[in-house]
Amino acid sequence: xxxxxxxxxxxxxxxxxxxxxxxxxxxxxxxxxxxxxxxxxxxxxxxxxxxxxxxxxxxxxxxxxxxxxxxxxxxxxxxxxxxxxxxxxxxxxxxxxxxxxxxxxxxxxxxxxxxxxxxxxxxxxxxxxxxxxxxxxxxxxxxxxxxxxxxxxxxxxxxxxxxxxxxxxxxxxxxxxxxxxxxxxxxxxxxxxxxxxxxxxxxxxxxxxxxxxxxxxxxxxxxxxxxxxxxxxxxxxxxxxxxxxxxxxxxxxxxxxxxxxxxx
Numbered sequence: 587x588x589x590x591x592x593x594x595x596x597x598x599x600x601x602x603x604x605x606x607x608x609x610x611x612x613x614x615x616x617x618x619x620x621x622x623x624x625x626x627x628x629x630x631x632x633x634x635x636x637x638x639x640x641x642x643x644x645x646x647x648x649x650x651x652x653x654x655x656x657x658x659x660x661x662x663x664x665x666x667x668x669x670x671x672x673x674x675x676x677x678x679x680x681x682x683x684x685x686x687x688x689x690x691x692x693x694x695x696x697x698x699x700x701x702x703x704x705x706x707x708x709x710x711x712x713x714x715x716x717x718x719x720x721x722x723x724x725x726x727x728x729x730x731x732x733x734x735x736x737x738x739x740x741x742x743x744x745x746x747x748x749x750x751x752x753x754x755x756x757x758x759x760x761x762x763x764x765x766x767x768x769x770x771x772x773x774x775x776x777x778x779x780x781x782x783x784x785x786x787x788x789x790x791x792x793x794x795x796x797x798x799x800x801x802x803x804x805x806x807x808x809x810x811x812x813x814x815x816x817x818x819x820x821x822x823x824x825x826x827x828x829x830x831x832x833x834x835x836x837x838x839x840x841x842x843x844x845x846x847x848x849x850x
Contacts, residue, residue: 602818605811627727627786651675652684652699652756656692656748666690675760685755692748696721697740702762704738706731712755715745724783734763734780 654668670684682699697718699706707730711718721739724732731738744752828834 599818602811602814605807605814608807652682652697654686655696655698656688656690657694657696658690658692662694662696680759680761681757682760683755683757685753688748688750688752690750695742695744695748697742697756699738699740699758700760700762701737702764703736704733704763705761706733706738707759707761709740709758710756711742712757713744713752716754717743719743724780726783732779 651670651672651674653670655662656666656668658666668686668689670682674684675682688695706723709718709729709731719741720731721741722733722735723738723740724734726732731740742748
């Protein structure tokens with residue numbers, strides 16, 4: 587790209603117009619990337635809907651109740667684990683609702699929503715200080731997690747730490763995959779869903795990189811535009827200064843005479 591500054595006000599105006607056009611094209615490119623990300627997300631939602639239709643076939647599989655592991659310093663172990671009561675799960679609505687009370691101070695806390703591969707939706711924790719992060723699942727969207735392997739894990743984090751006697755409730759909907767995970771068409775659907783998730787992540791990363799590059803280019807073009815506008819302003823001030831000078835006024839008759847002579 588030629589970074590030399592135009593020599594005349596007319597060329598300067600043309601260059602400014604060209605830069606503004608480049609900025610518009612850059613904005614259009616960013617919009618197209620955002621649209622592509624939206625299309626990929628919609629494809630994921632379609633796959634999720636299909637998965638929900640088939641997951642009702644697994645109702646006859648026994649739900650393993652959620653467990654809360656707390657690490658007091660020697661790592662997670664079955665000795666430091668809270669298990670929900672049997673009435674925590676509603677088989678008709680697939681809703682799980684359980685309240686945990688920590689018996690000791692904990693360095694780390696892990697929630698196992700069940701031991702089967704599953705789909706979890708609408709996960710909520712009553713204490714706003716506590717957040718969760720999937721350890722071995724796929725986040726399909728903000729309120730839907732897919733675990734393709736047994737022993738799904740969620741890592742819990744608290745802004746103030748986990749102290750003895752801390753009490754909080756956990757609610758979610760639990761759909762075990764069961765046989766669906768190992769038979770057709772479920773096996774193919776889940777494999778395709780995983781591949782789509784990976785492609786979406788790669789596309790999102792590529793889009794983000796392109797967006798960052800576009801923003802950097804926009805900033806550079808904006809800076810160049812400001813520089814050119816400053817030069818144009820200086821040209822204008824200089825021109826007005828010349829026109830306001832006494833020498834310009836004194837030579838006005840001569841310029842008019844030259845204009846008339848050129849006209850003839």
